[in-house]
Amino acid sequence: MADTDASRRGRLEYSGKHILAPMVRMGTLPFRSLCLDYGADIVYSEEIVDIKFLQSKRTVNTALNTVDYTIPKELIFRTHPCEHSSVVLQIGTSNSDQAVQVARMVENDIAGLDINMGCPKDYSVRGGMGAALLKTPDVAEDILRRIRAEFKKPLTCKIRLFHNMQDSVNFAKRMEATGIEAIAVHGRTKEERPSHKNNSAAIRAIAQAVSIPVIANGGSSDIRCYNDLEKFRLECGASSVMVARSVQTNPSIFRREGLLSREQMISDFLRKSIDFDIPFRNAKYGVQHLFGDTSTEFGQTFLATRDYPDMCEVFGFEDYYAQKHVSTPEKDRLVVEKKSCSLKRDREEDIVVEEVDYNPISKKLKKALNTFTPKSILLEHCKKHSIAPAQYSFTSTGKTFCGSVLVMGKTFISTVPHRTKKDAEQAATVVALRHIMPEFSL
Numbered sequence: 001m002a003d004t005d006a007s008r009r010g011r012l013e014y015s016g017k018h019i020l021a022p023m024v025r026m027g028t029l030p031f032r033s034l035c036l037d038y039g040a041d042i043v044y045s046e047e048i049v050d051i052k053f054l055q056s057k058r059t060v061n062t063a064l065n066t067v068d069y070t071i072p073k074e075l076i077f078r079t080h081p082c083e084h085s086s087v088v089l090q091i092g093t094s095n096s097d098q099a100v101q102v103a104r105m106v107e108n109d110i111a112g113l114d115i116n117m118g119c120p121k122d123y124s125v126r127g128g129m130g131a132a133l134l135k136t137p138d139v140a141e142d143i144l145r146r147i148r149a150e151f152k153k154p155l156t157c158k159i160r161l162f163h164n165m166q167d168s169v170n171f172a173k174r175m176e177a178t179g180i181e182a183i184a185v186h187g188r189t190k191e192e193r194p195s196h197k198n199n200s201a202a203i204r205a206i207a208q209a210v211s212i213p214v215i216a217n218g219g220s221s222d223i224r225c226y227n228d229l230e231k232f233r234l235e236c237g238a239s240s241v242m243v244a245r246s247v248q249t250n251p252s253i254f255r256r257e258g259l260l261s262r263e264q265m266i267s268d269f270l271r272k273s274i275d276f277d278i279p280f281r282n283a284k285y286g287v288q289h290l291f292g293d294t295s296t297e298f299g300q301t302f303l304a305t306r307d308y309p310d311m312c313e314v315f316g317f318e319d320y321y322a323q324k325h326v327s328t329p330e331k332d333r334l335v336v337e338k339k340s341c342s343l344k345r346d347r348e349e350d351i352v353v354e355e356v357d358y359n360p361i362s363k364k365l366k367k368a369l370n371t372f373t374p375k376s377i378l379l380e381h382c383k384k385h386s387i388a389p390a391q392y393s394f395t396s397t398g399k400t401f402c403g404s405v406l407v408m409g410k411t412f413i414s415t416v417p418h419r420t421k422k423d424a425e426q427a428a429t430v431v432a433l434r435h436i437m438p439e440f441s442l
């Protein structure tokens with residue numbers, strides 16, 4: 001189906017397309033670029049939560065020819081001209097103000113924007129994001145309408161099914177009325193797992209009820225090669241097909257010319273990971289999925305690798321890595337492979353964003369806290385060292401709160417939504433303690 005360069009250069013269209021589904025950790029630039037090389041028409045990024053994006057800084061990385069969105073010590077989103085007319089950024093949101101701000105920020109760097117309305121993870125749902133939006137159609141509609149009013153590029157949403165087919169159809173029609181270009185439908189309910197059969201009939205019913213393209217998703221169990229993509233599309237009566245799990249282990253499914261060997265795909269992916277300088281943990285995660293069975297001696301050697309030089313040696317890429325690594329100036333290597341960093345570097349950065357869920361906090365942290373709360377420990381620390389008391393603030397994501405704390409000239413944020421302001425404050429304080437007091441860097 002790859003419509004070649006002509007359609008890739010123009011405005012994104014969603015009919016007759018083979019699409020890489022959003023996948024956390026996997027859907028980064030090297031994998032997206034690999035899928036495009038193999039024949040995918042559109043590539044979705046992994047989901048990025050709106051407030052994380054809003055904390056990030058945009059920079060043009062001249063050494064890599066990429067645009068980077070980063071927060072201190074973390075690369076949030078990196079994109080390259082090779083995907084400029086094919087990349088869709090997926091965001092997690094429950095707040096139309098924040099979603100609009102992200103859309104404004106990123107408009108010139110992407111081909112389209114997608115709102116995640118299907119993620120069943122507790123973390124998303126608690127924050128009113130992902131599949132929670134299926135239960136709050138007014139919020140979902142508001143998000144899409146507000147973005148639509150300002151954002152010039154194509155806009156989509158990705159949903160799961162309701163238990164009742166008519167509810168799924170009604171929801172899809174409501175979203176269509178906001179002016180979105182297409183709707184991706186994963187044929188399972190929020191409660192269903194991949195082992196449950198994908199409901200192609202429900203996707204078909206939605207495709208028949210709306211006028212915009214429907215992108216069928218959820219068919220990985222039956223998609224093993226290029227021809228299966230079309231079979232799944234026809235089964236669902238949809239305009240396009242979106243695939244996650246089966247291309248995670250075999251992206252050459254997108255190749256009209258046929259499947260490639262694992263060795264070839266690993267080489268292609270590893271080369272791109274090095275070229276685009278993504279964090280080692282992402283590169284290893286990707287290789288691991290392409291690798292398949294790691295129980296062999298070779299697999300175990302690979303699993304034991306702890307950094308790029310290690311991993312590159314296993315796959316015979318040491319020369320390539322050495323050459324590329326040296327040619328990327330230090331200042332453009334935004335990749336941070338270790339959580340800990342030097343105090344000097346900490347001082348240069350004024351925002352620290354991490355995902356800390358205060359409830360439940362880890363056993364290790366509980367032990368370190370003893371009977372105190374993170375806030376009381378920080379207060380004591382400030383008193384002892386004559387530091388100005390910490391100042392707390394919040395971002396509201398629907399009915400929940402994300403906390404931030406300003407102390408010693410730096411802002412510490414936890415992106416995990418909490419039901420109460422109190423817990424959100426404690427979570428942000430844990431982030432601060434981890435950076436200010438070494439004994440909490442757990």
Ligand SMILES: Cc1cc2nc3c(=O)[nH]c(=O)nc-3n(C[C@H](O)[C@H](O)[C@H](O)COP(=O)(O)O)c2cc1C
Binds near residue numbers: 047220246
């Ligand atoms: C590793 C992994 C990460 C995922 N991350 C996301 C995500 O960030 N956003 C999203 O909407 N769905 C995400 N999904 C769900 C997929 O996009 C897709 O809806 C689901 O896997 C069903 O499609 P499939 O049968 O082709 O795998 C993820 C799935 C997997 C396996």
